[in-house]
Amino acid sequence: MSERVIPIISQALGSLAIPDLLGGGVQSLGLPLRDTLKRPLRDLRISVTDRCNFRCSYCMPKEIFDNDYKYLPHSALLTFEEITRAAKSFIALGVEKLRLTGGEPLLRKNIEILIEQLAALKTLDDRPLDITLTTNGSLLAKKANALKAAGLNRVTVSLDGLDDEVFKKMNDVDFPVSDVLSGIEAAKAAGLGSIKINMVVKRGTNEQEILPMAHYFRGKGVALRFIEYMDVGATNGWRMNEVVPSAEVLKTLQLEMKLTPLAPSQLGETAERWGYLNEQGLHDPALGEIGFISSVTKAFCSDCNRARLTTEGQLYLCLFATQGYDLKELIRDESQPDKLIAAIANIWTQREDRYSQLRDIEPPQLNSLGENLSKRKVEMSYIGG
Numbered sequence: 367m368s369e370r371v372i373p374i375i376s377q378a379l380g381s382l383a384i385p386d387l388l389g390g391g392v393q394s395l396g397l398p399l400r401d402t403l404k405r406p407l408r409d410l411r412i413s414v415t416d417r418c419n420f421r422c423s424y425c426m427p428k429e430i431f432d433n434d435y436k437y438l439p440h441s442a443l444l445t446f447e448e449i450t451r452a453a454k455s456f457i458a459l460g461v462e463k464l465r466l467t468g469g470e471p472l473l474r475k476n477i478e479i480l481i482e483q484l485a486a487l488k489t490l491d492d493r494p495l496d497i498t499l500t501t502n503g504s505l506l507a508k509k510a511n512a513l514k515a516a517g518l519n520r521v522t523v524s525l526d527g528l529d530d531e532v533f534k535k536m537n538d539v540d541f542p543v544s545d546v547l548s549g550i551e552a553a554k555a556a557g558l559g560s561i562k563i564n565m566v567v568k569r570g571t572n573e574q575e576i577l578p579m580a581h582y583f584r585g586k587g588v589a590l591r592f593i594e595y596m597d598v599g600a601t602n603g604w605r606m607n608e609v610v611p612s613a614e615v616l617k618t619l620q621l622e623m624k625l626t627p628l629a630p631s632q633l634g635e636t637a638e639r640w641g642y643l644n645e646q647g648l649h650d651p652a653l654g655e656i657g658f659i660s661s662v663t664k665a666f667c668s669d670c671n672r673a674r675l676t677t678e679g680q681l682y683l684c685l686f687a688t689q690g691y692d693l694k695e696l697i698r699d700e701s702q703p704d705k706l707i708a709a710i711a712n713i714w715t716q717r718e719d720r721y722s723q724l725r726d727i728e729p730p731q732l733n734s735l736g737e738n739l740s741k742r743k744v745e746m747s748y749i750g751g
């Protein structure tokens with residue numbers, strides 16, 4: 367067996383300086399705000415904790431995220447009031463969708479209070495925001511009703527297989543599948559709409575779960591999305607040969623079920639959507655749908671409208687960024703909200719990030735074992751997935 371090199375990890379890679387506004391004030395920029403590639407700012411992902419009760423090998427490998435790992439101290443975390451204030455500034459620039467993530471967002475104490483505060487905000491044209499959350503599902507059975515009552519619209523649950531042995535190997539903390547399935551049922555019963563299930567497919571670990579997952583969720587009114595294992599972060603020992611391309615997943619599915627491609631439901635959608643055909647060969651939406659998130663084999667940077675705010679108030683413009691912009695002081699200073707809005711506007715209008723597209727043109731440097739040598743990317747558990 368090859369020996370894996372474990373890099374020393376620090377999220378403290380330094381922050382980028384907030385750029386000055388090019389030309390006249392924020393008003394002159396027009397809304398929605400657009401970056402250098404004309405992509406609007408629509409979607410804000412907010413990480414509410416860098417901690418997790420799972421140790422998925424592709425995200426928080428046990429060897430790194432052990433008892434000695436230095437998580438953020440409580441004093442560094444944005445409070446709920448600060449997160450809400452930050453969200454307001456992003457909304458003032460065109461954001462319409464908020465996704466809470468982490469780490470495991472349901473570990474953040476009283477998360478429903480934050481959801482209540484966010485649900486009271488409105489889009490620029492006075493519509494309710496789309497508020498959603500990505501979770502490993504471990505605490506969902508307990509919390510689904512409270513989340514719905516607080517104003518959460520939707521939920522995405524991560525589940526990498528139906529076989530307990532395979533799933534436990536993925537989460538690495540011996541967590542059983544049945545508890546996640548109960549969480550999904552509880553979310554449905556609570557009335558959380560349009561439930562999505564995320565399955566990361568890793569070659570040699572869980573590709574045998576593709577068909578069982580599709581059969582299980584067909585007819586259950588959820589969208590099952592297959593995610594290509596990504597070279598995000600610097601600790602998961604990512605190798606290209608462990609990526610199962612979406613095209614291969616689709617072929618596997620088509621061996622046993624009839625599928626039809628669907629149009630994207632909105633601009634900036636990360637998943638390519640497919641629907642199930644019924645016995646008569648007609649698309650039946652009641653059966654749910656399948657999605658493919660192909661960030662390795664098919665870049666979707668050209669309409670990426672997502673910004674990410676970390677637990678401690680750093681703004682990241684790309685999942686694969688190495689540095690963020692430190693907004694914490696501006697968020698904490700209640701007296702000049704316009705300054706925060708101007709800072710975000712400055713940063714977004716000068717955004718150039720398109721890592722996946724560039725990866726296609728200039729693939730990452732790999733060593734002889736096929737491991738990615740670009741070791742300075744920030745961790746997904748910190749930045750929020």
Ligand code: SAM
Pocket residue numbers: 418424425467468469470471500501502503522523524564565566593594595596597598602746747750751
């Ligand atoms: N803990 C929550 C969860 O697992 O749903 C939220 C945070 S997690 C970082 C968000 C999503 O990122 C999950 O669906 C997870 O499967 C996905 N993810 C994490 N590391 C990944 C990787 N290396 N490649 C692809 N997806 C990954």
Ligand code: SF4
Pocket residue numbers: 418419420421422425426468469470502524747
């Ligand atoms: Fe935790 Fe989610 Fe990362 Fe798994 S993918 S370790 S559940 S943050």
Ligand code: SF4
Pocket residue numbers: 661666667668670672683684685686719720721722723
């Ligand atoms: Fe967006 Fe970066 Fe992913 Fe491209 S690589 S889709 S810019 S997050």
